[in-house]
Amino acid sequence: MRTQLLSRIMAASAAIITLLLPASFVFSQNWVAQSICPDNVPAVFHRCALEAAASFDPPRTTGGRPKLAGYWRLPNGDIGGAYEDLEEHGEGLDFSGGPAVIVDPPDGQIPMRAWAEARRGEHPQRYIHHNAACFLSGVPNNMYHGEERQLLQTPDYLVILTGNTHTYRVIPLGPRPPVGDNIRLWEGVSSGRWEGDTLVIETTNQNAKSWLDQSGTFYTEDAHVIERLTLIDPDTIHYEATIDDPNVFTRHFTVVFPYRRNAVEGFEMPESACYENNEGLMEVYRTVGITPYPGISPEEAREAIEVQQ
Amino acid sequence: MNSRRVMLVVGGSLMLLAVAGQAQDQAGEAYTVPRTSFGHPNLQGIWQVVNAAVWNIQDHTAELGVPAGQSVVVGNEIPYRPSALVQREENHQNRLTADTEANCRMVGVPRITYMPYPFQVVQTPTQISILYEYAHTVRNIYLDSDHVEDPVERLWMGDSRGYWEGDTLVVDVIHFTDQTWLDRSGNYHSEDLHVVERYTRTGPDHILYEVTIEDPEIFTETWQMRMPLYRRQEENARLLEYECYAYLEYSREE
Numbered sequence: 001m002r003t004q005l006l007s008r009i010m011a012a013s014a015a016i017i018t019l020l021l022p023a024s025f026v027f028s029q030n031w032v033a034q035s036i037c038p039d040n041v042p043a044v045f046h047r048c049a050l051e052a053a054a055s056f057d058p059p060r061t062t063g064g065r066p067k068l069a070g071y072w073r074l075p076n077g078d079i080g081g082a083y084e085d086l087e088e089h090g091e092g093l094d095f096s097g098g099p100a101v102i103v104d105p106p107d108g109q110i111p112m113r114a115w116a117e118a119r120r121g122e123h124p125q126r127y128i129h130h131n132a133a134c135f136l137s138g139v140p141n142n143m144y145h146g147e148e149r150q151l152l153q154t155p156d157y158l159v160i161l162t163g164n165t166h167t168y169r170v171i172p173l174g175p176r177p178p179v180g181d182n183i184r185l186w187e188g189v190s191s192g193r194w195e196g197d198t199l200v201i202e203t204t205n206q207n208a209k210s211w212l213d214q215s216g217t218f219y220t221e222d223a224h225v226i227e228r229l230t231l232i233d234p235d236t237i238h239y240e241a242t243i244d245d246p247n248v249f250t251r252h253f254t255v256v257f258p259y260r261r262n263a264v265e266g267f268e269m270p271e272s273a274c275y276e277n278n279e280g281l282m283e284v285y286r287t288v289g290i291t292p293y294p295g296i297s298p299e300e301a302r303e304a305i306e307v308q309q
Numbered sequence: 310m311n312s313r314r315v316m317l318v319v320g321g322s323l324m325l326l327a328v329a330g331q332a333q334d335q336a337g338e339a340y341t342v343p344r345t346s347f348g349h350p351n352l353q354g355i356w357q358v359v360n361a362a363v364w365n366i367q368d369h370t371a372e373l374g375v376p377a378g379q380s381v382v383v384g385n386e387i388p389y390r391p392s393a394l395v396q397r398e399e400n401h402q403n404r405l406t407a408d409t410e411a412n413c414r415m416v417g418v419p420r421i422t423y424m425p426y427p428f429q430v431v432q433t434p435t436q437i438s439i440l441y442e443y444a445h446t447v448r449n450i451y452l453d454s455d456h457v458e459d460p461v462e463r464l465w466m467g468d469s470r471g472y473w474e475g476d477t478l479v480v481d482v483i484h485f486t487d488q489t490w491l492d493r494s495g496n497y498h499s500e501d502l503h504v505v506e507r508y509t510r511t512g513p514d515h516i517l518y519e520v521t522i523e524d525p526e527i528f529t530e531t532w533q534m535r536m537p538l539y540r541r542q543e544e545n546a547r548l549l550e551y552e553c554y555a556y557l558e559y560s561r562e563e
Contacts, residue, residue, distance in 0.1 A: 062346060069433070133555075133558060134554065135552070135555050135558075136445065136550075136552065136555075152431050152433055152436070152438060153433075154353070154431060154432070154433075155346070157431060159431050159438065159440070161438065161447060161449070165445075166445065166446070166447045167445055167447075168438075168440045168445060168447050170429060170440060170547070170548055172547075176545070176547065177544055177545035178545075179545070179547070183549065185549060185550045186550060186552060186555070187550070209555075268449065268451065269447075269449055271464045271465065271466060273415065273464075273465050275413065275414065275444075275554045276414045276415060276465055276488075282558070286561070291562050292555070292558050292559060292562075294559070
């Protein structure tokens, strides 16, 4: 009974999420510029992109930095790939399937600790996926939830605007005063720096109340995320994120995505109101007693590791 | 140009004159507005109001938990139609539950500007984005472009199109929902709301923010708001988060 109800809710949420997709979704023909690397398999894209980046001299800002500004799209879109599961997965209810986006470790598996692996499996049954509740996605999930992105670039900031749920991230590109450890944010505290022609973004201070995918892969407040954005041709960004959190993972791991330049003429970011239109779905969740994911504290995680040993 | 547009432009020009005078009075001499690398007046930074407009945009006495405030409405009076005044009173009675802010929804324009949270302005040659701490609201103001015709759905934050008039950023906003209010006291508008905002730097740390409100369904004539925006001075100033509805959803479990 409960499983049946859950299936119905998940189907309803999928339908509602589809309804919330920006109107531009219909332009899915010819919506991205050509890329020199194939992008349907992240591991293949990764190898090709690293080679391409080595010899590519990117278009530059007046300050001489690679020009990352523009509208970008994830080729897999909202309905596939990493958003569902970072690991290779097949089709299923609310899953359209996709290859692993993990390039390190090479086996494409998330190096989950045993306690965390068990916990991950329970999550989708017990809690509302953060995006179904319109909550922010956290880092790096924010970067592969939904297709549309706009990067605004000034000498001082890179701003990342996301189509779904109208999120923003503000990445300072120079040194900024530190933010206290007790301040916890969905999108964390990010700082950016240029390493050659690659923009490196380090993020801490996340509240870790979102998952890394809809399979319930999680992390704790101790997570340290390093993202790297590199132009590999005029219309493709190689995006890489390394996630480290010893509470949950036996080692750090790295995911890779292509961002391809949105070629839809006159494209503008949609407003994408989410919570404003979500009361019906939230009411269903409340009725069946499924609640927003509360997160797992680093202390709880460390205790679980000890119990396991 | 229809007569409504003419009226707004004339009104705006009069306001601009008033502003120029004011900037001169305060500084003793005309302020030279700094420019971005691409030559536009520079409005970038983290800004916030210091007033009680979010509680009530008109003159109001303090109550428990509500600070007193002087009107940000020019002349204090809002020219409601008699029928609309009835609705405004009903809103006031139901304000603790009916206001979209009480339900953590987006709050519309211009109210988002005078919410008690900072916002950051980011400029490019073709677009000005304003990122607000309240509920990660974003406004993308496209410069020298046309409003969407016949939008599929009404927008909580409207459809914003901007242009530079001298050193002033003028933003024309339409296609609103009728869900949002102008403050917590129940001042409101319809879907026909047409907002014209004017942002003018008056000093290194101040922007004069002026708003013209037009909504023939609710008001008998256009009216204005005016207030300064202050640059956040803290060395570590940055946008944090106020994820209103997430806190609301978590609080339901307690």
